[in-house]
Amino acid sequence: MPISQWPQQERPRERLLQQGATALSDAELLAIFLRTGVAGCSAVQLARNLLQQFGGLAQLLSASEQEFCSYRGLGQAKYVQLQATLELARRYLACEVARSSVLSSPQTVRDYLQIQLQGLExxxxxxLLLDSQHRVIELNTLSIGTINAATVHPREVVKTTLAANAAAVILAHNHPSGVCEPSNADRQITGRIQQALALIDVPVLDHLVVGSGQSCSFAERGWL
Structure with missing residues (x-):
């Protein structure tokens, strides 16, 4: 049955207007983005199929153009729209992060870093370099490694921090495997960076490890 024939209170668009976007499931939000389904399949059912096929929302959003367009009901136009939507989200979160202290909006910072790193191969x-009020100065990419590891030198962290006159930093990196659990190597490099920055009185507020649709905070684990 097409969505237009559903009871009005069950239609995703109407539900969003009445209850807000947070009340909708991933499939319902995706259905609004898709707008239409395919023959014999409503937009909501198509969205459910896509989430199942790709293994979840994070995997769908990070799919390559070829992977995305290979599924029936999708195409290059939808892929372009999706990438534009994701970039708008990144820029919105960047504005929100820059607007206030990271200590007053830790979830926004987490969302911002997660969307920057999500789905990278x-x-x-x-x-993330911060001023004395813990406001963002800039986001700097220290290293792009292989699919298994990135090489980060504490001296480069200190050099970059001094150049920006930063008063505090937050570290973040992704695990292409999708598993966000920090490795022993992650903990070791964090300790080395923390020790190096301590020499110039700059604290490491957190180290966020981003996996597939989830992240792990060193600060929350009590490791900093």
């Missing part, structure tokens, strides 16, 4: 190590 290579490991990337980021340095």
């Amino acid at each position: 290579q490991e990337r190590f980021l340095l």
Whole structure:
């Protein structure tokens, strides 16, 4: 049955207007983006099929153009729209992060770093530089490694921090495997960076490891 024939209170668009976007499931939000389904399949059912096929929302959003367009009901136009939507989200979160102290909006910072790193095929190590009020100065990419590892030198972290006159930093990197659990190597390099920055009185506020649709915070684990 097409969505237009559903009871009005069950239609995704109407539900969003009445209850807000947070009340909708991933499939319902995706259905609004898709707008239409395919023959014999409503937009909501198509969205459910896509989420199942790709293994979840994070995997769908990070799919390559070829992977995305190979599924019936999708195409290059939809892929372009999706990438534009994701970039708008990145820029919106960047504005939100820059607007206030990271200590007053930790979830926004987490969302911002997660969307920067989500779905990358290579490991990337980021340095978020903060001023004395813990407001963002800039986001710096320290290293782009292989699919298994990135090489980060503490001296480069110190050099970059001094050049930006930063008063505090947040580290972040992704695991292309999708598993966000920090490795022993992650903990070791974090300790080395923390020790190096301590020499110039700059604290490491957190180190976020991003996996597939989830992340792990060193600060929350009590490791910093």
